[in-house]
Amino acid sequence: MTQSLSDLTHQLIDMARKAGADQADAIAVxxxxxxxxxxxxxxxxxxxxxxxxxxxxxxxxQRQANVSxxxxxxxxxxxxxxxVIAMAxxxxxxxxxxxxxxxxxxKVTDNSGLELFDxxxxxxxxxxxxxxxxxxxxxxxxxxxxxxxxxxAGYSSSRVHIAATNGFSAGYARSNRGLSCVAISGTxxxxxxxxxxxxxxxxxxxxxxxxxxxxxxxxxVERAGARKPKTGSYPVLFDERIASSxxxxxxxxxxxxxxxxxxxxxxxxxxxxxxxSALSIIExxxxxxxxxxxxxxxxxxxxxxxxxxxxxxxTGWTLDLANARxxxxxxxxxxxRGTSSPPSPSLSNIALTQGDASRADLIAQMGTGLxxxxxxxxxINPNTGDYSRGASGFWVExxxxxxxxxxxxxxxxxxxxxxxxxxxxxxxxxxSHVVPSLLVEGLTLAGD
Numbered sequence: 001m002t003q004s005l006s007d008l009t010h011q012l013i014d015m016a017r018k019a020g021a022d023q024a025d026a027i028a029v030x031x032x033x034x035x036x037x038x039x040x041x042x043x044x045x046x047x048x049x050x051x052x053x054x055x056x057x058x059x060x061x062q063r064q065a066n067v068s069x070x071x072x073x074x075x076x077x078x079x080x081x082x083x084v085i086a087m088a089x090x091x092x093x094x095x096x097x098x099x100x101x102x103x104x105x106x107k108v109t110d111n112s113g114l115e116l117f118d119x120x121x122x123x124x125x126x127x128x129x130x131x132x133x134x135x136x137x138x139x140x141x142x143x144x145x146x147x148x149x150x151x152x153a154g155y156s157s158s159r160v161h162i163a164a165t166n167g168f169s170a171g172y173a174r175s176n177r178g179l180s181c182v183a184i185s186g187t188x189x190x191x192x193x194x195x196x197x198x199x200x201x202x203x204x205x206x207x208x209x210x211x212x213x214x215x216x217x218x219x220x221v222e223r224a225g226a227r228k229p230k231t232g233s234y235p236v237l238f239d240e241r242i243a244s245s246x247x248x249x250x251x252x253x254x255x256x257x258x259x260x261x262x263x264x265x266x267x268x269x270x271x272x273x274x275x276x277s278a279l280s281i282i283e284x285x286x287x288x289x290x291x292x293x294x295x296x297x298x299x300x301x302x303x304x305x306x307x308x309x310x311x312x313x314x315t316g317w318t319l320d321l322a323n324a325r326x327x328x329x330x331x332x333x334x335x336x337r338g339t340s341s342p343p344s345p346s347l348s349n350i351a352l353t354q355g356d357a358s359r360a361d362l363i364a365q366m367g368t369g370l371x372x373x374x375x376x377x378x379x380i381n382p383n384t385g386d387y388s389r390g391a392s393g394f395w396v397e398x399x400x401x402x403x404x405x406x407x408x409x410x411x412x413x414x415x416x417x418x419x420x421x422x423x424x425x426x427x428x429x430x431x432s433h434v435v436p437s438l439l440v441e442g443l444t445l446a447g448d
């Protein structure tokens with residue numbers, strides 16, 4: 001009988017203690033994934049993977065080391081323990097390393113109420129292929145489409161268990177179903193590409209394949225004849241599909257690891273206004289049927305909702321135990337980890353306050369400027385917040401979309417940009433980052 005993930009993690013920490021570790025924690029992950037790609041009505045690529053990975057962290061005094069393996073035979077685990085103990089003995093002292101105190105550990109560890117796993121049967125590969133083929137066929141019904149670059153369907157599921165010598169032991173399961181289509185209009189140098197996709201925990205929530213194909217095609221056709229926009233200072237509307245990347249720069253800047261290194265453009269902004277006063281960013285790790293939800297973090301601490309930004313004011317950093325200790329603060333229960341590295345801080349689900357206006361309202365309001373629907377590349381100065389990214393989308397003249405745009409650059413400073421944001425009301429509530437379209441005044445565009 002296959003050894004359970006709980007048994008594996010407890011076996012590892014028991015072996016580590018016997019080998020001389022003062023503290024230890026272990027993680028075991030059991031995963032399955034299936035991916036199907038269709039092109040020109042035929043199967044182009046099929047891939048399936050499954051396996052178990054384990055990771056072990058040990059501490060000897062204030063010295064720590066981490067090892068991982070995809071082989072769970074007893075002899076391999078024994079070699080892992082020998083290796084990690086030897087590594088820890090040679091590691092430098094880290095005064096901030098260490099497990100949670102038992103009094104800090106989560107009392108409720110059952111994630112089942114969050115509905116993170118679809119109990120229905122894994123989809124048959126033929127079913128996935130049929131869904132991808134439906135998306136491709138729907139895209140090709142649009143006469144403006146020259147080809148479909150890819151139509152893909154996939155499924156994944158995983159089980160995770162974490163155990164530590166401080167008494168913590170808990171696990172959870174997750175699943176995911178995804179479907180995407182990338183369509184191309186035009187030929188030669190006039191080709192333009194766009195896409196649509198959906199990703200859900202439950203198969204029943206997934207959008208229809210034909211709808212995804214049709215929207216991908218419509219978007220690609222709308223981009224036909226794209227050209228460079230005018231150069232100058234204009235308002236820019238970040239479409240909902242890419243607006244979360246703008247908020248993501250703020251979230252990265254308040255990550256505890258970045259703050260502890262002193263390399264954040266918001267390192268001195270705690271308690272200061274960083275967004276308009278009507279806007280807040282709320283983290284809620286307990287949202288149902290959302291991929292990043294969790295009752296406990298990777299160090300066994302109980303998660304809870306919190307305001308990262310409240311009424312425009314930055315209220316705190318995103319912290320795991322080690323970075324909290326470095327900063328003389330308390331962990332916000334935001335530790336995550338894989339099998340090959342120790343915990344680090346990361347967010348679960350966040351939501352930015354939505355506005356009252358629709359995206360169409362903001363287009364009319366902006367007058368003349370740029371609607372950005374996709375971005376490439378990124379030049380962000382982590383110390384100053386200076387921002388420059390390649391962009392494409394649509395030029396807006398007198399409040400109306402007039403032509404498609406490509407090959408331009410959007411530039412500004414994030415501290416200033418975030419203070420000039422106006423949100424729409426079009427965020428998708430099922431995503432882990434719920435961020436609507438965002439209108440930002442006075443950005444620099446480099447085009448013709």
